[in-house]
Amino acid sequence: NTRTPYLQLSNLEKGIYTFVLKVTDSSGQSSSAEVHVFVKPPTNTPPVADAGQDLAVALPQTSVLLNGSHSSDDNKIVAWLWQQNSGPSKVSFSAINSSQTNVTDLTKGDYEFQLTVTDDSGNKASDVVRVTVTQNKNARPKANGGGDQTVVLPVSVVVLNGSQSSDDLGIVRWQWTREGSSLALGKVVGGTDTSPVLMLTDVVPGRYVFRLHVSDDQGLGDEDTASIFVKPDPHLLHLVELTLNIEGSMLTQSQQESLEAKLALLLRDEAAIHIQETRVEERTGHAVIVFYVDQKGGKTVLSGPAVVKRLKEKLKQDSGLLELSVANIQTAVCQNNCSGHGVCDQASRQCLCEAFWMQDLISKYLRDGDSNCDWSILYVIILLFIGVLLIVGGVWGMVCVFQRSCVRRPRKRQKYALLDEEEDVAMIPPLTHKIVLSETDSDSDVLFESRKCKVNGDARNGHNKLRNGFAKTGRRIKT
Secondary structure, eight states, rough: OOSSSOOOOOOOOSSEEEEEEEETTTSSSSEEEEEEEEEEOOOOOOBBBOOOOOOOEETOOOOOOEOOOTTSSOOOOOEEEEEEOOOOSSOEOOTTSSSSEEEOOOEEEEEEEEEEEEEEOOOOOEEEEEEEEEESSOOOBBBBOOOOOOEEESSEEEEEEEOOOSSOOOEEEEEEOOOTSSSSSOOOOOGGGGSSEEEEEESEEEEEEEEEEEEEESSSSSEEEEEEEOOOOTTTTGEEEEEEEEEGGGOHHHHHHHHHHHHHHHHHHHHEEEEEEEETTTTTTTEEEEEEEETSSSSSOOOHHHHHHHHHHHHHOOOTTSSSSSEEESSSOOOOOGSSEEEEOOOOOEEEEEEEOOOOOOHHHOOOOOOOOOHHHHHHHHHHHHHHHHHHHHHHHHHHHHHHHHOOOOOOOOEEEEEEHHHHHHHHHSSSHHHHOOOOHHHHHHHHHHHHSOOSOOTTTTOOBBBBBBOOOOOOOOO
């Protein structure tokens, strides 16, 4: 009503209003006056937070719903925030910025949660709610080893995660145990075998089986097994080990990168070097670089023996091509088939031949020196026997020839004739007594006696009997 002494206003908003009052008397005279109305925003009061009534739950229930929807404000609540103030374990909120949230992972004990609300003016208010978790009956924990998994070498560490194991109160003890059917190789890192997560290094191809045992604080436990299937490196037969004459602790990253570039230049064919591992040789402490080579694009991977052969040929021509001195180049695994008659020892790179087979000595000492099992021991023995026979026969033949050449020529056979009477008498040595010939002695007797007696003595050495008191001498024979 604008024609009364009193003006009533409604639906005012924040701002400045100006009103003009004009009054007129009975004679028609009038006067005016202005009035200003300042409309200010209403004075805002803080909101009222209400986190709900205190709650109590019993295990095995491990979750509870917190309701803060009864919070109020004179204007409008624009933000909600739930947080945990205390409790025996850390819980999880489904929605911390909502009026209602579901709290999980509760264990036995008392929890306190706080709700903070904010209105559109920035005013805040908080309220707390307490949750008591009790246990009527202890439940057995549930072990979870993480399930089976498959890894492909090379891999530095293998992880088994048992943190998904659960209990109505909480797990207080973890124990990982290697099963009897598991591979024995592989090292457990630190004390991870007593933690929820097991870490294993230095694994080899095969199957690893571990059993996880979990226990709660009241002694109840549960077990679960998990297997790790380790597959061999797909590039195992392509790997090359380059051993340098430098301590492993002295090799720098820049030297390794320079060596990688030089190897690519030596191999040509647009080769790409892939360094898989850099380690220290245990026996000597030298740096060992393990790598494989493929053509750029990765379509074709060069075989390990081919790479080793090519690098050896290049370094044989000039050993300083790589700047760093090279102690040895070989494949990561021995790929010598030992002529199909043996196996190659990985440590010594020598062939362990089967029965009745042996190393080709000519190849070993006069050629490339690669170990093999080319020779049959049976054939070697036969050849040695034949060789000994030939040597003995040759020596015997030479001895025979030598003996024949050294035999003297036979003397000419001398002819003999009887002496004349005069010559015979002249040949008779003088005697001290007179020798008388018997009248009955004939020339034939004399000749016979000469065959029986020696030239200058008797066959009986002077002890023969004398006939008729005379010694009979033999006739002399003229030559």
